[in-house]
Amino acid sequence: MQLDFNNPKPIYLQMVDEVKKSLARGELKPGDKIPSHKEQAHLSKVNPNTVQRAYQEMEREGLTETLRGQGTFIKNDPELLVHIRSEMAQTAVQQFIEEMNGLGINPAETERLLSEHLYNGKKEV
Amino acid sequence: MQLDFNNPKPIYLQMVDEVKKSLARGELKPGDKIPSHKEQAHLSKVNPNTVQRAYQEMEREGLTETLRGQGTFIKNDPELLVHIRSEMAQTAVQQFIEEMNGLGINPAETERLLSEHLYNGKKEV
Amino acid sequence: MQLDFNNPKPIYLQMVDEVKKSLARGELKPGDKIPSHKEQAHLSKVNPNTVQRAYQEMEREGLTETLRGQGTFIKNDPELLVHIRSEMAQTAVQQFIEEMNGLGINPAETERLLSEHLYNGKKEV
Amino acid sequence: MQLDFNNPKPIYLQMVDEVKKSLARGELKPGDKIPSHKEQAHLSKVNPNTVQRAYQEMEREGLTETLRGQGTFIKNDPELLVHIRSEMAQTAVQQFIEEMNGLGINPAETERLLSEHLYNGKKEV
DNA sequence: GTGGTCTAGACCACT
DNA sequence: GTGGTCTAGACCACC
Numbered sequence: 001m002q003l004d005f006n007n008p009k010p011i012y013l014q015m016v017d018e019v020k021k022s023l024a025r026g027e028l029k030p031g032d033k034i035p036s037h038k039e040q041a042h043l044s045k046v047n048p049n050t051v052q053r054a055y056q057e058m059e060r061e062g063l064t065e066t067l068r069g070q071g072t073f074i075k076n077d078p079e080l081l082v083h084i085r086s087e088m089a090q091t092a093v094q095q096f097i098e099e100m101n102g103l104g105i106n107p108a109e110t111e112r113l114l115s116e117h118l119y120n121g122k123k124e125v
Numbered sequence: 126m127q128l129d130f131n132n133p134k135p136i137y138l139q140m141v142d143e144v145k146k147s148l149a150r151g152e153l154k155p156g157d158k159i160p161s162h163k164e165q166a167h168l169s170k171v172n173p174n175t176v177q178r179a180y181q182e183m184e185r186e187g188l189t190e191t192l193r194g195q196g197t198f199i200k201n202d203p204e205l206l207v208h209i210r211s212e213m214a215q216t217a218v219q220q221f222i223e224e225m226n227g228l229g230i231n232p233a234e235t236e237r238l239l240s241e242h243l244y245n246g247k248k249e250v
Numbered sequence: 251m252q253l254d255f256n257n258p259k260p261i262y263l264q265m266v267d268e269v270k271k272s273l274a275r276g277e278l279k280p281g282d283k284i285p286s287h288k289e290q291a292h293l294s295k296v297n298p299n300t301v302q303r304a305y306q307e308m309e310r311e312g313l314t315e316t317l318r319g320q321g322t323f324i325k326n327d328p329e330l331l332v333h334i335r336s337e338m339a340q341t342a343v344q345q346f347i348e349e350m351n352g353l354g355i356n357p358a359e360t361e362r363l364l365s366e367h368l369y370n371g372k373k374e375v
Numbered sequence: 376m377q378l379d380f381n382n383p384k385p386i387y388l389q390m391v392d393e394v395k396k397s398l399a400r401g402e403l404k405p406g407d408k409i410p411s412h413k414e415q416a417h418l419s420k421v422n423p424n425t426v427q428r429a430y431q432e433m434e435r436e437g438l439t440e441t442l443r444g445q446g447t448f449i450k451n452d453p454e455l456l457v458h459i460r461s462e463m464a465q466t467a468v469q470q471f472i473e474e475m476n477g478l479g480i481n482p483a484e485t486e487r488l489l490s491e492h493l494y495n496g497k498k499e500v
Numbered sequence: 501g502t503g504g505t506c507t508a509g510a511c512c513a514c515t
Numbered sequence: 516g517t518g519g520t521c522t523a524g525a526c527c528a529c530c
Contacts, residue, residue, distance in 0.1 A: 008133040008528095010505060025229035036517055047507045052518075060435070068255050069514040069517050088228055093242045096221040103213055104150035107243040114239060117218045118232040130443050133504085135528060172530050258383040258519085260513060275479035297515050338478055343492045346471040353463055354400035357493040364489060367468045368482040383513095385520060411502055422522045427503075444502050444529040 001044055011046060015054035019063070023074065024085040031076040034064070126169050136171060140179035144188070148199065149210040156201040159189065251294050261296060265304035269313070273324065274335040281326040284314065376419055386421060390429035394438065398449065399460040406451040409439070 001018045003011055022028040034040070037055055041048040055072050058064040063080070066072050074080070100110045126143045128136060147153040160168065162176040169176070180197055183189045188205070191197045199205070225235045251268045253261060272278040285293065287301040294301070305322055308314045313330070316322045324330070350360045376393045378386055397403040409415070412430055416423040430447050433439040438459070440450050449455070475485045 008135065010133060012505085021227045021229075025227070038517080049508085050506060053505090055518085066518065067515095068519090071517065085228060085230075089225065089230055089238060090242075092221060092224040092228070093238050096217060096239070097242055099217040100214065102146045102150070103210060103217070104146075105210075105214055110243065111236070111239065113214060113218050114221070114236065117215075117222055118235065130529095133528095137528090175529065255514095258385060258513095260383065262513090271477045271479075275477070300514065335478060335480075339475065339480055339488060340492075342471060342474040342478070343488050346467060346489070347492055349467040349471075350464065352396045352400070353460060353467070354396075355460075355464055360493065361486070361489065363464060363468050364471070364486065367465075367472055368485065387520085413502080424523085425521060428520090430503085441503065442530095443504090446502060 001040075003044055003046070012050050012054040012057060015040075015044070015051065016057050016061070016063075019054075019058060020084050020088055023063075023081055024088060026081075028074055030074050030078060030080050032074045033071050034074065036071060128169060128171070136175050137179040137182060140169070140171075140176065141182050141186070141188075144179075144183060144199075145209050145213055148206055149213060151206075153199055155199050155203065155205050157199045158196050159199065161196060251290075253294060253296070261300050262304040262307060265294070265296075265301065266307050266311070266313075269304075269308060270334050270338055273313075273331055274338060276331075278324055280324050280328065280330050282324045283321050284324065286321060376415075378419055378421070387425050387429040387432060390415075390419070390426065391432050391436070391438075394429075394433060395459050395463055398438075398456055399463060401456075403449055405449050405453060405455050407449045408446050409449065411446060 001015065003014050003018070005011070007014065019028065019034065028034070034055075035043065037048050037051040040046075040051045044051065055064065055066075059066055059072070063075060063084070064072050065075050097110070100113075105113070126140065128139050128143070130136070132139065144153065144159070153159070159165070159180075162173050162180055165171075165176045166173040180189065180191075184191060184197075188200060188209075189197050190200050222235070225238075230238070251265065253264050253268070255261070257264065269278065269284070278284070284290070284305075287298050287305055290296075291298040291301045305314065305316075309316060309322075313325060313334075314322050315325050347360070350363075355363070376390065378389050378393070380386070382389065394403065394409065403409070409430075410418065412423050412426040415421075415426045419426065430439065430441075434441055434447070438450060438455070439447050441447050472485070480488070
């Protein structure tokens with residue numbers, strides 16, 4: 001769970017995204033129990049209420065299910081994984097394209113830059 | 126000047142980015158005068174203080190210079206444009222790669238998705 | 251026994267209500283034995299403690315009586331059924347009227363809406 | 376704003392309902408500003424955070440719109456009023472019917488009881 | 501002053 | 516111990 005406390009994006013939303021990414025990567029599976037908000041709060045060095053807010057948001061989005069007194073679970077919907085994954089990928093691609101567009105960089109150049117960075121191991125910014 | 130008031134990124138930083146993008150796109154050129162903060166405030170429907178803060182930030186970053194009584198100007202440095210442009214492009218590319226990485230999507234698939242979205246005009250998600 | 255685990259109304263109170271409704275409907279009769287708390291807990295997929303608490307509440311309200319070693323029974327009071335039934339009906343009606351009132355819907359419209367929904371089988375909203 | 380602190384229904388949801396009812400009754404109109412969370416907190420003798428949560432919920436439901444630093448406003452959608460009103464009325468009617476059904480009271484009797492209570496001024500329970 | 505986030509700590513219902 | 520609500524009080528960005 002990678003949280004950036006200097007990112008203006010609220011922590012609870014970062015947490016939601018992290019769970020979605022874990023799902024997309026296959027680290028979490030439908031039906032899995034996720035840590036209690038207290039436990040996760042301890043792990044992430046964040047206030048339990050903040051975690052709870054993240055969990056609430058996930059439930060609201062239909063990502064998780066809550067059983068009173070038992071815990072919070074990734075919803076056991078076989079289509080969930082593929083949905084989340086394609087939704088997040090699409091958003092990322094779209095955002096990238098808009099950004100490059102905003103910089104006046106044309107599609108060919110965009111593809112070139114991407115390939116260049118993808119394959120020369122420049123993993124550090 | 127595209128501002129998103131629900132974006133957690135502070136408005137004044139969004140304004141800085143927008144100026145940089147205008148530069149990258151060639152809409153603004155080194156030496157150009159940018160609107161006074163009052164004028165810009167009116168244009169963007171934003172408080173003058175916020176514009177002021179954006180202008181301060183740009184000056185701090187060496188993007189602009191202010192001439193007392195004459196206004197604020199894009200710095201007249203011929204290399205500025207190319208610097209800004211490549212810096213912003215690189216950041217965007219890097220961010221995109223990290224995002225796709227975080228979703229467990231491999232480079233080949235990343236390129237495929239990009240091309241798909243670049244060339245089929247899907248501007249809306 | 252319809253329990254809604256997301257209803258903020260405590261489970262044990264929901265159970266009490268369900269017993270009262272069974273009585274009103276005639277499914278339970280004065281003098282009938284109701285399941286032991288263990289049995290009921292299993293049936294309702296609820297913790298035995300919760301059932302215990304529901305039974306306590308019913309006894310407190312004079313709805314049931316417990317005979318040591320024999321179990322819990324609906325009180326054998328011939329007037330019980332009619333009491334419960336009219337009390338619950340009155341509460342429901344009153345609550346409904348207040349709700350419609352709160353929405354600024356007048357009596358005539360209230361009656362019309364009720365009839366409409368009563369007779370066209372719209373069981374799902 | 377009628378809040379019942381003994382009602383197990385969370386206060387913030389009671390507040391949402393109260394705003395909806397005010398809308399249905401025409402006391403609030405689309406476009407109206409609603410009190411700041413601090414002000415409302417003071418009026419309702421409730422913690423500002425609780426009010427904020429209610430406001431957030433309303434925004435999430437598309438009932439209100441927020442302008443950073445300016446306040447929270449009822450969404451200016453002319454259809455909003457009729458939507459809310461009919462939605463809430465339908466829910467109330469449906470709930471009432473289910474309740475009476477649960478008590479084994481038939482439609483005719485349900486209508487009779489309603490009329491009786493509607494027109495004999497029994498406003499107190 | 502206004503909304504938004506976060507922390508800290510309390511109480512409750514249920515397992 | 517688990518989720519849910521509430522209070523109290525702090526900090527931030529923006530008007």
